[in-house]
Amino acid sequence: MVLQTDRLLLRKWESSDAADLYKYASDERVGPPAGWPPHKDEAYSRAIIRTVFAREEVYAICIKERGREVIGSIGLTLDGSPERPIGTNEAELGYWIGYPFWDKGIATEASMELLRHGFEDLNLSRVFCAYFEGNERSKKVQDKCGFKLHHINHMTRVVLLDEMRVEYVNVLTSEEWSRKFGSNL
Template sequence: MKTVLETDRLILRGWEDRDAAGLYKYASDERIGPAAGWPPHKDIGYSRAVIRTVFAKDEVYAICLKENGNEPIGSIGLTLEGSPERPLQKGEAELGYWVAHPFWGQGIAPEAVMEMLRRGFEDLGLKRIYCGYFKGNNNSKRVQLKCGFKYHHTNTMCRVIMLGETRVEHFNIITASDYWTQKSHKI
Protein backbone atom coordinates (compact mmCIF):
# COMPACT_ATOMS: atom_id res chain seq x y z
CA MET A 1 0.00 0.00 0.00
CA LYS A 2 1.29 3.46 -0.97
CA THR A 3 2.23 5.95 1.71
CA VAL A 4 -0.35 8.63 2.48
CA LEU A 5 1.12 12.10 3.04
CA GLU A 6 -0.65 14.91 4.83
CA THR A 7 -0.26 18.69 5.15
CA ASP A 8 -2.44 21.28 6.83
CA ARG A 9 -4.96 21.31 3.96
CA LEU A 10 -4.02 18.37 1.76
CA ILE A 11 -3.95 14.61 1.61
CA LEU A 12 -1.57 13.11 -0.96
CA ARG A 13 -2.58 9.51 -1.62
CA GLY A 14 -2.27 6.86 -4.28
CA TRP A 15 -4.52 6.99 -7.34
CA GLU A 16 -7.34 4.43 -7.63
CA ASP A 17 -9.53 3.25 -10.51
CA ARG A 18 -12.52 4.96 -8.88
CA ASP A 19 -10.74 8.31 -9.43
CA ALA A 20 -11.09 8.05 -13.23
CA ALA A 21 -14.20 10.24 -13.55
CA GLY A 22 -12.73 12.93 -11.30
CA LEU A 23 -9.41 12.82 -13.13
CA TYR A 24 -11.21 13.17 -16.46
CA LYS A 25 -13.21 16.16 -15.14
CA TYR A 26 -10.02 18.15 -14.54
CA ALA A 27 -7.51 16.57 -16.97
CA SER A 28 -9.82 17.20 -19.94
CA ASP A 29 -9.38 20.96 -19.40
CA GLU A 30 -7.31 22.47 -22.24
CA ARG A 31 -5.50 24.73 -19.72
CA ILE A 32 -3.94 21.81 -17.83
CA GLY A 33 -2.31 19.10 -19.96
CA PRO A 34 -0.73 21.07 -22.80
CA ALA A 35 1.02 23.41 -20.32
CA ALA A 36 2.53 20.31 -18.69
CA GLY A 37 3.32 18.47 -21.94
CA TRP A 38 0.41 16.05 -22.34
CA PRO A 39 -2.85 16.15 -24.31
CA PRO A 40 -6.19 16.80 -22.60
CA HIS A 41 -7.93 13.55 -21.64
CA LYS A 42 -10.64 12.62 -24.17
CA ASP A 43 -12.68 10.19 -22.07
CA ILE A 44 -12.88 8.42 -18.71
CA GLY A 45 -11.31 5.28 -20.20
CA TYR A 46 -8.18 7.22 -21.10
CA SER A 47 -8.04 8.69 -17.58
CA ARG A 48 -8.38 5.19 -16.12
CA ALA A 49 -5.49 3.99 -18.32
CA VAL A 50 -3.32 6.87 -17.06
CA ILE A 51 -4.16 5.89 -13.47
CA ARG A 52 -3.18 2.28 -14.16
CA THR A 53 0.13 3.16 -15.86
CA VAL A 54 1.63 6.61 -15.30
CA PHE A 55 0.02 7.21 -11.91
CA ALA A 56 0.63 3.65 -10.67
CA LYS A 57 4.35 4.34 -10.20
CA ASP A 58 5.93 4.70 -6.78
CA GLU A 59 5.87 8.23 -5.41
CA VAL A 60 3.00 9.49 -7.60
CA TYR A 61 0.13 10.91 -5.57
CA ALA A 62 -3.37 12.30 -6.04
CA ILE A 63 -3.67 15.77 -4.47
CA CYS A 64 -6.88 15.93 -2.40
CA LEU A 65 -8.20 18.81 -0.32
CA LYS A 66 -9.18 17.61 3.14
CA GLU A 67 -12.34 19.73 3.00
CA ASN A 68 -13.45 18.09 -0.29
CA GLY A 69 -13.20 14.55 1.00
CA ASN A 70 -11.26 12.20 -1.21
CA GLU A 71 -11.67 13.81 -4.67
CA PRO A 72 -8.36 14.41 -6.47
CA ILE A 73 -7.82 17.97 -7.71
CA GLY A 74 -4.36 17.37 -9.15
CA SER A 75 -1.36 15.10 -9.18
CA ILE A 76 2.21 15.27 -7.92
CA GLY A 77 5.07 12.84 -8.04
CA LEU A 78 8.77 12.18 -7.93
CA THR A 79 10.29 10.30 -10.86
CA LEU A 80 13.12 8.27 -9.38
CA GLU A 81 14.35 6.60 -12.57
CA GLY A 82 15.81 8.54 -15.46
CA SER A 83 15.30 8.04 -19.18
CA PRO A 84 17.46 8.85 -22.22
CA GLU A 85 15.66 12.20 -22.50
CA ARG A 86 15.84 12.83 -18.76
CA PRO A 87 18.95 11.23 -17.25
CA LEU A 88 19.06 11.02 -13.45
CA GLN A 89 21.92 9.93 -11.22
CA LYS A 90 21.59 7.92 -8.02
CA GLY A 91 20.05 10.13 -5.33
CA GLU A 92 18.28 12.38 -7.85
CA ALA A 93 14.63 12.71 -8.81
CA GLU A 94 12.45 14.88 -11.01
CA LEU A 95 9.32 16.47 -9.57
CA GLY A 96 6.18 16.90 -11.65
CA TYR A 97 2.79 18.28 -10.64
CA TRP A 98 -0.43 19.89 -11.80
CA VAL A 99 -3.46 21.34 -10.06
CA ALA A 100 -6.94 21.73 -11.59
CA HIS A 101 -7.80 25.22 -12.81
CA PRO A 102 -10.61 25.91 -10.26
CA PHE A 103 -7.97 25.57 -7.52
CA TRP A 104 -5.27 27.84 -8.98
CA GLY A 105 -4.09 30.75 -6.88
CA GLN A 106 -4.90 29.12 -3.53
CA GLY A 107 -1.38 27.99 -2.60
CA ILE A 108 -2.20 24.33 -3.19
CA ALA A 109 0.67 23.60 -5.58
CA PRO A 110 3.36 25.11 -3.30
CA GLU A 111 1.92 23.23 -0.31
CA ALA A 112 1.99 19.93 -2.20
CA VAL A 113 5.48 20.63 -3.61
CA MET A 114 6.87 21.38 -0.15
CA GLU A 115 5.49 18.08 1.14
CA MET A 116 7.09 16.21 -1.78
CA LEU A 117 10.41 17.92 -1.07
CA ARG A 118 10.08 16.80 2.55
CA ARG A 119 9.30 13.28 1.36
CA GLY A 120 12.22 13.24 -1.07
CA PHE A 121 14.88 14.65 1.21
CA GLU A 122 13.76 13.42 4.64
CA ASP A 123 12.15 10.04 3.90
CA LEU A 124 13.89 8.95 0.69
CA GLY A 125 17.31 10.50 1.34
CA LEU A 126 17.57 12.20 -2.06
CA LYS A 127 20.46 14.56 -2.81
CA ARG A 128 18.90 16.61 -5.63
CA ILE A 129 15.43 17.21 -7.03
CA TYR A 130 14.92 18.78 -10.45
CA CYS A 131 11.74 20.38 -11.71
CA GLY A 132 11.07 21.74 -15.17
CA TYR A 133 8.56 24.05 -16.79
CA PHE A 134 7.93 24.96 -20.40
CA LYS A 135 8.53 28.51 -21.59
CA GLY A 136 5.41 30.53 -20.90
CA ASN A 137 4.21 28.44 -17.94
CA ASN A 138 4.79 31.23 -15.45
CA ASN A 139 2.49 29.68 -12.83
CA SER A 140 4.76 26.65 -12.54
CA LYS A 141 7.85 28.85 -12.56
CA ARG A 142 6.47 30.88 -9.62
CA VAL A 143 5.65 27.74 -7.63
CA GLN A 144 9.17 26.40 -8.09
CA LEU A 145 10.86 29.66 -7.09
CA LYS A 146 8.55 30.03 -4.07
CA CYS A 147 9.56 26.52 -2.94
CA GLY A 148 13.30 27.22 -3.12
CA PHE A 149 14.27 25.83 -6.53
CA LYS A 150 17.09 27.61 -8.36
CA TYR A 151 17.78 27.82 -12.09
CA HIS A 152 19.87 24.92 -13.43
CA HIS A 153 19.69 24.88 -17.24
CA THR A 154 17.52 25.35 -20.33
CA ASN A 155 16.82 22.82 -23.06
CA THR A 156 15.92 24.78 -26.20
CA MET A 157 15.00 21.65 -28.16
CA CYS A 158 12.92 19.60 -25.70
CA ARG A 159 10.92 16.92 -27.50
CA VAL A 160 7.38 16.83 -26.12
CA ILE A 161 6.58 13.34 -27.35
CA MET A 162 2.91 13.22 -26.31
CA LEU A 163 2.17 16.45 -28.17
CA GLY A 164 4.49 15.84 -31.13
CA GLU A 165 6.33 19.13 -30.82
CA THR A 166 9.53 20.76 -29.63
CA ARG A 167 9.56 23.39 -26.88
CA VAL A 168 11.92 25.37 -24.70
CA GLU A 169 12.05 23.88 -21.20
CA HIS A 170 13.71 25.46 -18.20
CA PHE A 171 15.00 23.24 -15.39
CA ASN A 172 15.37 24.23 -11.77
CA ILE A 173 17.02 22.32 -8.93
CA ILE A 174 16.95 22.14 -5.18
CA THR A 175 19.65 20.26 -3.30
CA ALA A 176 19.34 18.54 0.05
CA SER A 177 21.65 21.20 1.51
CA ASP A 178 19.42 24.01 0.17
CA TYR A 179 16.33 22.24 1.52
CA TRP A 180 17.77 21.85 5.03
CA THR A 181 19.00 25.46 5.08
CA GLN A 182 15.58 26.68 3.94
CA LYS A 183 13.85 24.51 6.55
CA SER A 184 16.09 25.74 9.38
CA HIS A 185 15.19 29.35 8.55
CA LYS A 186 11.46 28.59 8.82
CA ILE A 187 11.65 27.05 12.28
Protein backbone atom coordinates in the same frame (compact mmCIF):
# COMPACT_ATOMS: atom_id res chain seq x y z
CA MET B 1 1.63 5.84 1.96
CA VAL B 2 -0.33 9.00 2.72
CA LEU B 3 1.26 12.43 3.13
CA GLN B 4 -0.57 15.36 4.71
CA THR B 5 -0.35 19.11 5.11
CA ASP B 6 -2.74 21.43 6.92
CA ARG B 7 -5.11 21.51 3.94
CA LEU B 8 -4.08 18.59 1.75
CA LEU B 9 -4.03 14.84 1.62
CA LEU B 10 -1.59 13.23 -0.83
CA ARG B 11 -2.56 9.60 -1.39
CA LYS B 12 -2.10 6.80 -3.89
CA TRP B 13 -4.27 6.87 -7.00
CA GLU B 14 -7.20 4.45 -7.22
CA SER B 15 -9.16 3.24 -10.25
CA SER B 16 -12.25 4.89 -8.78
CA ASP B 17 -10.51 8.29 -9.20
CA ALA B 18 -10.97 8.17 -13.00
CA ALA B 19 -14.02 10.47 -13.03
CA ASP B 20 -12.21 13.14 -10.99
CA LEU B 21 -9.09 12.80 -13.13
CA TYR B 22 -11.10 13.17 -16.33
CA LYS B 23 -13.03 16.14 -14.92
CA TYR B 24 -9.85 18.19 -14.42
CA ALA B 25 -7.42 16.65 -16.94
CA SER B 26 -9.84 17.13 -19.86
CA ASP B 27 -9.55 20.92 -19.46
CA GLU B 28 -7.34 22.34 -22.23
CA ARG B 29 -5.86 24.88 -19.79
CA VAL B 30 -4.27 22.11 -17.69
CA GLY B 31 -2.35 19.52 -19.76
CA PRO B 32 -0.88 21.35 -22.75
CA PRO B 33 1.17 23.86 -20.68
CA ALA B 34 2.66 20.83 -18.89
CA GLY B 35 3.28 18.88 -22.10
CA TRP B 36 0.38 16.43 -22.34
CA PRO B 37 -2.92 16.42 -24.24
CA PRO B 38 -6.29 16.86 -22.55
CA HIS B 39 -7.92 13.56 -21.60
CA LYS B 40 -10.63 12.56 -24.09
CA ASP B 41 -12.69 10.25 -21.87
CA GLU B 42 -12.79 8.44 -18.51
CA ALA B 43 -11.37 5.25 -20.04
CA TYR B 44 -8.20 7.15 -20.98
CA SER B 45 -8.01 8.63 -17.48
CA ARG B 46 -8.41 5.14 -15.99
CA ALA B 47 -5.55 3.89 -18.19
CA ILE B 48 -3.33 6.76 -16.99
CA ILE B 49 -4.08 5.76 -13.38
CA ARG B 50 -3.15 2.12 -14.14
CA THR B 51 0.10 3.04 -15.89
CA VAL B 52 1.59 6.51 -15.34
CA PHE B 53 0.14 7.09 -11.87
CA ALA B 54 0.79 3.55 -10.62
CA ARG B 55 4.48 4.31 -10.12
CA GLU B 56 5.98 4.59 -6.69
CA GLU B 57 5.93 8.13 -5.24
CA VAL B 58 3.04 9.40 -7.40
CA TYR B 59 0.15 10.84 -5.41
CA ALA B 60 -3.38 12.10 -5.97
CA ILE B 61 -3.88 15.56 -4.45
CA CYS B 62 -7.03 15.95 -2.34
CA ILE B 63 -8.24 18.94 -0.33
CA LYS B 64 -9.17 17.55 3.10
CA GLU B 65 -12.42 19.53 3.36
CA ARG B 66 -13.55 18.07 0.01
CA GLY B 67 -13.04 14.44 1.06
CA ARG B 68 -11.49 12.01 -1.42
CA GLU B 69 -12.09 14.14 -4.53
CA VAL B 70 -8.88 14.32 -6.54
CA ILE B 71 -7.98 17.79 -7.83
CA GLY B 72 -4.48 17.13 -9.20
CA SER B 73 -1.41 14.95 -9.16
CA ILE B 74 2.13 15.19 -7.85
CA GLY B 75 5.04 12.81 -7.95
CA LEU B 76 8.74 12.18 -7.74
CA THR B 77 10.22 10.29 -10.68
CA LEU B 78 13.04 8.21 -9.25
CA ASP B 79 14.15 6.53 -12.50
CA GLY B 80 15.62 8.61 -15.28
CA SER B 81 15.71 7.92 -18.99
CA PRO B 82 18.25 8.64 -21.76
CA GLU B 83 16.36 11.88 -22.48
CA ARG B 84 16.04 12.83 -18.80
CA PRO B 85 18.91 11.27 -16.85
CA ILE B 86 18.62 11.20 -13.08
CA GLY B 87 21.53 10.22 -10.86
CA THR B 88 21.54 8.02 -7.79
CA ASN B 89 19.59 9.60 -4.91
CA GLU B 90 18.03 12.13 -7.28
CA ALA B 91 14.48 12.62 -8.54
CA GLU B 92 12.35 14.83 -10.75
CA LEU B 93 9.29 16.56 -9.31
CA GLY B 94 6.18 16.86 -11.47
CA TYR B 95 2.73 18.23 -10.61
CA TRP B 96 -0.49 19.64 -11.99
CA ILE B 97 -3.65 21.08 -10.42
CA GLY B 98 -7.18 21.35 -11.83
CA TYR B 99 -8.05 24.82 -13.12
CA PRO B 100 -10.65 25.71 -10.43
CA PHE B 101 -7.89 25.34 -7.81
CA TRP B 102 -5.23 27.54 -9.44
CA ASP B 103 -3.84 30.52 -7.52
CA LYS B 104 -4.70 29.08 -4.10
CA GLY B 105 -1.19 27.89 -3.14
CA ILE B 106 -2.14 24.23 -3.51
CA ALA B 107 0.64 23.26 -5.96
CA THR B 108 3.22 24.96 -3.75
CA GLU B 109 1.87 23.33 -0.57
CA ALA B 110 1.81 19.87 -2.17
CA SER B 111 5.28 20.38 -3.65
CA MET B 112 6.74 21.46 -0.32
CA GLU B 113 5.39 18.32 1.36
CA LEU B 114 6.68 16.04 -1.38
CA LEU B 115 10.08 17.72 -1.25
CA ARG B 116 10.14 17.26 2.52
CA HIS B 117 9.32 13.59 2.01
CA GLY B 118 11.97 13.26 -0.69
CA PHE B 119 14.77 14.87 1.26
CA GLU B 120 13.91 13.69 4.78
CA ASP B 121 12.33 10.26 4.23
CA LEU B 122 13.89 9.11 0.94
CA ASN B 123 17.27 10.79 1.56
CA LEU B 124 17.44 12.35 -1.89
CA SER B 125 20.45 14.56 -2.61
CA ARG B 126 18.90 16.61 -5.45
CA VAL B 127 15.47 17.13 -6.98
CA PHE B 128 14.99 18.53 -10.46
CA CYS B 129 11.84 20.26 -11.69
CA ALA B 130 11.17 21.78 -15.11
CA TYR B 131 8.67 24.01 -16.83
CA PHE B 132 8.11 25.03 -20.42
CA GLU B 133 8.55 28.62 -21.55
CA GLY B 134 5.34 30.53 -20.91
CA ASN B 135 4.16 28.38 -17.99
CA GLU B 136 4.53 31.17 -15.42
CA ARG B 137 2.39 29.42 -12.79
CA SER B 138 4.74 26.46 -12.67
CA LYS B 139 7.74 28.79 -12.58
CA LYS B 140 6.25 30.59 -9.54
CA VAL B 141 5.70 27.30 -7.69
CA GLN B 142 9.31 26.30 -8.30
CA ASP B 143 10.59 29.71 -7.20
CA LYS B 144 8.59 29.51 -3.95
CA CYS B 145 9.99 26.03 -3.28
CA GLY B 146 13.57 27.28 -3.60
CA PHE B 147 14.52 25.78 -6.98
CA LYS B 148 17.36 27.44 -8.91
CA LEU B 149 18.06 27.32 -12.65
CA HIS B 150 20.22 24.34 -13.60
CA HIS B 151 20.08 24.62 -17.41
CA ILE B 152 17.87 25.51 -20.37
CA ASN B 153 16.93 23.05 -23.11
CA HIS B 154 16.29 25.24 -26.14
CA MET B 155 14.84 22.44 -28.28
CA THR B 156 13.01 19.96 -26.06
CA ARG B 157 10.81 17.47 -27.88
CA VAL B 158 7.36 17.29 -26.28
CA VAL B 159 6.50 13.78 -27.44
CA LEU B 160 2.83 13.68 -26.40
CA LEU B 161 2.08 16.92 -28.25
CA ASP B 162 4.53 16.36 -31.15
CA GLU B 163 6.19 19.76 -30.83
CA MET B 164 9.40 21.44 -29.73
CA ARG B 165 9.61 23.85 -26.78
CA VAL B 166 12.07 25.73 -24.62
CA GLU B 167 12.36 24.05 -21.23
CA TYR B 168 13.82 25.50 -18.03
CA VAL B 169 15.27 22.79 -15.78
CA ASN B 170 15.68 23.78 -12.13
CA VAL B 171 17.31 22.00 -9.20
CA LEU B 172 17.09 22.00 -5.42
CA THR B 173 19.68 20.23 -3.27
CA SER B 174 19.16 18.62 0.09
CA GLU B 175 21.52 21.15 1.67
CA GLU B 176 19.60 24.11 0.19
CA TRP B 177 16.32 22.56 1.35
CA SER B 178 17.60 22.07 4.91
CA ARG B 179 19.02 25.59 5.10
CA LYS B 180 15.88 27.26 3.80
CA PHE B 181 13.03 25.05 5.04
CA GLY B 182 14.28 22.25 7.28
CA SER B 183 13.30 23.75 10.61
CA ASN B 184 10.20 25.55 9.27
CA LEU B 185 8.09 22.52 8.33
